[in-house]
Amino acid sequence: MPMKNYPKNEKYRIGDKVLALLHDVCETESGGVEVVLTRSHPEFVKQLFKQEVPEIEDGTVIIESLVRDPGYRTKLTVKATDPKVDPVGACVGMRGMRVKNIVRELNNEKIDIIPYSNDPIQLLQNALDPISIRKVNFNEEDKIVSIVVEDDDYAVAIGKRGMNATLNGQLIGYDVEVQKMSDYSRAMAIQRAELAESTDPSLNVKLEHIEGVNSLIFEQMVDKGLNTPRALLMTTPEELASIPGINLELADTILEQIRKQRM
Numbered sequence: 080m081p082m083k084n085y086p087k088n089e090k091y092r093i094g095d096k097v098l099a100l101l102h103d104v105c106e107t108e109s110g111g112v113e114v115v116l117t118r119s120h121p122e123f124v125k126q127l128f129k130q131e132v133p134e135i136e137d138g139t140v141i142i143e144s145l146v147r148d149p150g151y152r153t154k155l156t157v158k159a160t161d162p163k164v165d166p167v168g169a170c171v172g173m174r175g176m177r178v179k180n181i182v183r184e185l186n187n188e189k190i191d192i193i194p195y196s197n198d199p200i201q202l203l204q205n206a207l208d209p210i211s212i213r214k215v216n217f218n219e220e221d222k223i224v225s226i227v228v229e230d231d232d233y234a235v236a237i238g239k240r241g242m243n244a245t246l247n248g249q250l251i252g253y254d255v256e257v258q259k260m261s262d263y264s265r266a267m268a269i270q271r272a273e274l275a276e277s278t279d280p281s282l283n284v285k286l287e288h289i290e291g292v293n294s295l296i297f298e299q300m301v302d303k304g305l306n307t308p309r310a311l312l313m314t315t316p317e318e319l320a321s322i323p324g325i326n327l328e329l330a331d332t333i334l335e336q337i338r339k340q341r342m
Contacts, residue, residue, distance in 0.1 A: 084117035086150030089186055098184060100126055119149035127184060128155070131177045134169040141166075143195045146249040148242050150188055154206060154250055156195040167192050199224065199251040206247045210236055213260055224248075225256040227263040268315070271334065274341050275312035282309035282341070289333060296324040311337045 084102065091097060099116035100123040106112060117123060125145050134140040138160060145155040157166040170192045171178050182190055196202040203224065204212055214227035228236045236257045237244050248255040275282070286306050288297060297306075299322050305311055311319075311334060319330035 081115070084115070084119050086119055086186070086188070088150040089118065099123070119147075121145045121147040121153070124153050124155070124181070124185070124190075127181045128170060131172070131180055132170050134159075134164060134166075139164055140169050144250055146246050148246060150186070151239065151242055152189040152191065152246060153185070154191040154193060154246050156193045156202065156205075156250060158195040167194055193250070199253060202251050203247055203255065206250055207236060214263060222253045223256060224251065224253045225258065227258050227260055230259045230261050233257065233259045264316070267335070267338065271312040271338055274338065275309050277341075279341075282312070283307055290336060291329070291332060293324075296322065299323065308337050308341060312341070 085091075085099075097116075097118070099118050100120060101114065102117040102120060103115040104112060105115065124147060125142055128142065129135050132140065135142060140157055140159050143156045143158055145153065147153040155170075157170055159166040159169070178190055178192065182188060191206065193202070193205050196205060200212075200215060200217065203226070207228075210228055210232040212226045212228060216225040218224070226236075235243070238246075244255045244257050284307065286308070288294070289300075292300070300306060300319075303322065305314060305319065305322075314334075316327055316330040316334060319325055319333060320327045325333075
């Protein structure tokens with residue numbers, strides 16, 4: 080087993096008993112045969128789950144995808160062919176014994192078992208749970224998903240050496256970019272301020288309504304003079320949220336709507 084075929088955090092001595100996956104069989108220059116083993120390949124983890132989880136072996140639970148940074152973390156998505164079966168629960172096992180056995184074999188490598196979804200954004204949210212995605216921008220052409228999370232969740236969403244974001248990107252088939260909510264809010268405030276300084280006369284045209292805002296709340300906005308694109312671009316989410324019926328989330332939505340319309 081070449082050194083590249085086992086995680087860097089694992090060290091072996093002659094005589095140690097090692098469980099590994101048969102990776103390749105190839106001829107040597109001397110005419111013999113060399114058997115190549117591996118413990119770092121993602122397939123090794125998949126085979127461990129097949130051994131520990133009967134539902135995977137019999138096809139009741141399917142591993143849709145599995146990505147790995149050997150020695151650090153493995154992420155796998157699972158789904159059940161039987162609606163009565165919880166695929167995540169089956170892999171975890173009673174009192175977590177099934178996954179604990181695998182973690183022990185992998186020298187305490189972290190394992191995330193994630194419910195599968197066809198929707199890449201929902202799958203990303205499943206992978207980040209319990210972290211909530213506050214904002215998302217989906218760039219299909221460049222295969223990039225940009226997300227915004229709360230500042231306190233940023234370090235976990237990125238992970239050590241950025242590997243959590245990297246592995247999540249591999250799971251969904253897109254590059255994942257993560258931004259702090261404070262940085263995002265600051266960038267949006269700058270963009271709104273720049274737009275508000277424009278000489279475009281349409282910014283002064285009074286709005287008749289705003290999508291997602293009922294007439295009573297809109298009337299209160301009018302009373303405060305927040306009934307033109309320019310006035311809204313010059314206000315802050317906190318000022319807008321001071322109006323009864325508008326919380327910070329709705330305020331962000333309104334300001335984002337106006338910003339996008341004027342970009």
